[in-house]
Amino acid sequence: MSEAYMIKDVEVVPYRDAGASGHGTAATTARPTARPVTAPGTAPALVANNGIRVFGERHLVPVRQRVRHGATPGLVTALQAEPTHEGRSAVMQSAIRAIGFDWLGYATAAHVGGQLQPRTFFESYSPPGWRERYFRERYYEIDPRTPQPGTFCLPTVWDADDLAQTPLGNVPPLRRRRFLEDLRDAGVRSGIFLNLPMPGNNEFVLISFMSGIESRRWIGDSVVGQALAMGLALHEFLTCHVEIPAFAGRHREGLSDVQRDILACLAQGLSDKEIARRMDMSIFNVDYHMRRLRSHFGVRNRVQLASAATLLRPPGAPLSVDREKDAAGVIAA
Template sequence: MRSLEEKAVRLLSGVVEADLLHLYLRLLATGGSPADEATGFLGGADEVNSLVRAGMAQIHEPEADQPSRLMPVPMDVVLQHTLVGLAQEALADYERLLGGYQRICDLSATIGPAADPSVGQLAQLITDSDEVSRLTSTLMGSVQREWLTLSNHAPTEPVGRIGSAVAPSPVERGDRCRAIYDADFLPEAATPDKLEVLAETGIQVRILPRIRMSLGLADEAIAILPLTSSETTGALLVQSSVIVGALREYFELLWEKAIPFGGTGRNSTGLPDIHIKILRLLVQGLSDEAISERVDLSLTTVRRHIKTLRENLGIKTRFQLGVVAVQQGLVD
């Protein structure tokens, strides 16, 4: 039973709230409790109700003449239920953020000469594409710590730009630059090569499916948000520290979920360079055929390399190989 509790801790710690996990472990250790004794056993009715509402315990009605029991829900079911709840909460926060962003756009569009000056201090709507380019270049040139890019459209020539401004090389500037691009554009023939060029300059590039907005963040001070993927429809310049802070937190949330892309860097993993390159392409969701084309090796050879990687890492499936590669830091 002790090993069962330890497994539950490894599986649920940090995902389930600590107080709920403590109650769940007590119930798990005893294999359940008579329903009429559960209140005293767990410390109160609120504790019992909390476990039941969280989907971590349920009342079992056994055979006739047997008392009802409060039973722990299997830990894998608890994990799945909790993850669904967390995903729903994140989605709700995401939708609120996008709703607030749209309101800022609508508000800025109504700003006129007679408007309250305090409104204009929150955000400024810029409709001239040349002005958008100039401001973006100015922002990139004034960055002192970090430039962040979130893009929901395919990179254009040259890559690494918001609106139509070219991002300076962080190698030359010494800035830290991070970028998240929409993975839905990876099947387009030129996109992987453009992102690879961007990553090779030293910019940390990650990909994530279904990004719904674009933005550029200069340090933690100013944000510029293109209204669409078109370069002619303008952008929103946001200077409110509260809004910029929220956008920064949103970027960090997506960054944690995104998958690293490209950039050869230094191989300190001990794996052959070809294995590192294959792993990077694999975690980007490319098929064996696409990987074969990118690394200029036969399909048979690529599949042999992937099989070797799975065997060396003790992985059974291709999907698990990508997950473990990211978790163990085998890809940057």
């Protein structure tokens, strides 16, 4: 492993406090010791929490899927060079701490009916226990850092005081207070939050860098730039260079082409009527297949079924009905 990715175990970290002076002078601030992140080798089995699929480093299988134009980011190259999930974990933890953070969270989500619905969560580098509380209490419904439907913006730099002062409309004060208290109990005080669109469907990616440092003043432009570069590199690695067989393999068998196509339409956010038009079938037939699919996946509602659907077909993959139409057009020509 290269020197750039060696892990240094320190409790006092020098950093540049851009808000302390006009020159961004170096400062030394005591930080709470980061709790150990969940080791990929001991990550729990894939679970569904409110329809959310959780995975870790040990579930990733490296593949060669896409030819990249231009130079590959250094972090992607380093992750590809590690043959084990323990090695990738060491690389990522070192990279996260090298820019001053303690933890990182990566999730995919979609807006369903105007509400944010998480789909998957990569938990290997998140604060211990925080993921369980965050999803169990459905804090994503009131988290002021999450994006509004259809909005994608520059990284958001925040600290606990910012979250406490952000207007949340009709959110009960007690629920906001519990969210902030649970965040503090997890050791999280400041960080960077960004979201990225996912081409080919209605999903987007949420990436959260988290720190135990109280104020956000230490997060200057240089730290933001490094976090953005790291987030994009991790996104490329997870979407282009690995697969998660445990997601797709468990339910892929036993589905007809029609059912796979309906799932693909569902993942694109189409309504039953739109699916019926796209598939050239009656609305009653769509409803029948929907009921069969919910039973097959063991889910209770459309949102949970849509979450399962996004894991079975890569973005932009053509439907079988479209392939048949294309083939018919070629024959007719």
